[in-house]
Amino acid sequence: MTAQRYKCIVQYDGTGYVGYQVQPNGNSVQTEIEKALKKMSNGQIIPIHASGRTDSGVHALGQVIHFDYPAAIKPDHLLRALNSLLPDDILIKSVELASEEFHSRYHAIGKKYIYRVDLDRFPNPFKRLYTTHHPYRFNMENLERAIKKLEGEHDFTSFCSTKTDKTDLVRTVYEASVRKDEANNELVFTFRGNGFLYNMIRIFVGTLLQIADGLKKVEEIDRLLEVKDRRKAGPTAPSQGLYLVEVYYDEEKLRNG
Template sequence: MSTQRYKCLVQYDGTNYVGYQIQINGKSVQEEIEKALKKMMKGQTIKITASGRTDSGVHALGQVIHFDLPISIKPESLRLAVNSMLPADISIKQVEKVVDDFHARYSAKGKKYIYRVDLNRFADPFKRFYTLHHPYRMNEDNLALALSKLEGEHDFTSFCSTRTDKENLVRTVYVAKVERDEANNELVFTFIGNGFLYNMIRIFVGTCLQIADGLKKPEEIDRLLEVKDRNAAGPTASGKGLYLVDVYYDESFKENL
């Protein structure tokens, strides 16, 4: 039986989910989308594949998934049908038909994430699920220097959860920077790389904030890349400040970095 493969751009507020991937300890984004597809397909199970997992509380502005349907549907009609069955905190933003060998995960060439840190003295109740509250005086020059040391190809063992199932922990980080959002009094970290390990960005942020706070020197990054020991790095920052922004499927994204 012939099938049609679809690629979807998905946005979600991860606050109420245990993460993207189906788990036994709570509801997931994957579960909600598959439930909507099953309802649309009159009880037929449709499995979806994503560009990667996001952890509990992590948000997505540009998650990408693919799935195969035994029927051909106009992309916009499919989008409208699925969105009508999804909860309000998940939305399919774009749908397109793709060739059968497109793979949301294995075809990806790179990803972009941001991490938001609220600098206000008192926590904003309207930001509590979307930023990390960190109201401390920081050395932003040291922070920028520490981040620059993360760029390039490295073995990121020190910045990866010990629960990872990956054997090769070498990745390339093209961009690691921070900018101040004056209007919202936030720091916005940006990370772009060819791939990221389990908890990698959250450990980047936790470690770099220690450096910004003066607890460690920027040169600590050099040491951590050398020792390859997760226990030597800083804490894993909360998932709520992290957003998957974009997944790149063409190497040309590097031209604009």
């Protein structure tokens, strides 16, 4: 029987994993999903492909994967079967049939992330794995002015880990915004763009928090975009505050949110 390609949207709590991708040093989200598919297919190994990797501790609300299953199954049946076999910190949110040409990574044209910062005076034990604690006074106006400078097409060398394997460090950020979630006493950063470099968003946040705290000026963003030197930017914010929210395959939706 001809294999059928399926596209899935996956949510996961990244706390207990070394990241999305299979790694030699611990368990991964990819490993768990492939284990579930192997059980469903009587021991057959079914590789899955994702829109991209996420690091250890990073969460996902809308990761996209695809795989070729060796039998035609109704999407809803596949959804229920997979979720019955996966651990509680991974959820297949949706399943749909995909054309044999579709590729979750190569056809992705952009992504949206959020980053959550807990502003409580003391660390909330129920947020410690899902936010970064930052209990300091800050200037919201300066933060909002600084973050807007990240929008547009720029060379983001200053905001990329030196461990990257990319040579082209130019990306377009369509949305860079921050809001105060009063109900939860959090800052919520949102970034939407055609691609993000290794640790780019976490370095954004680490630098922006320094500006909000008064350690750097708003104009520091302009200087960092010009000097293209990772050593001049702020620290890399912790992984647990970062969430992959959505992967885009439609240009209009990417540009307009």
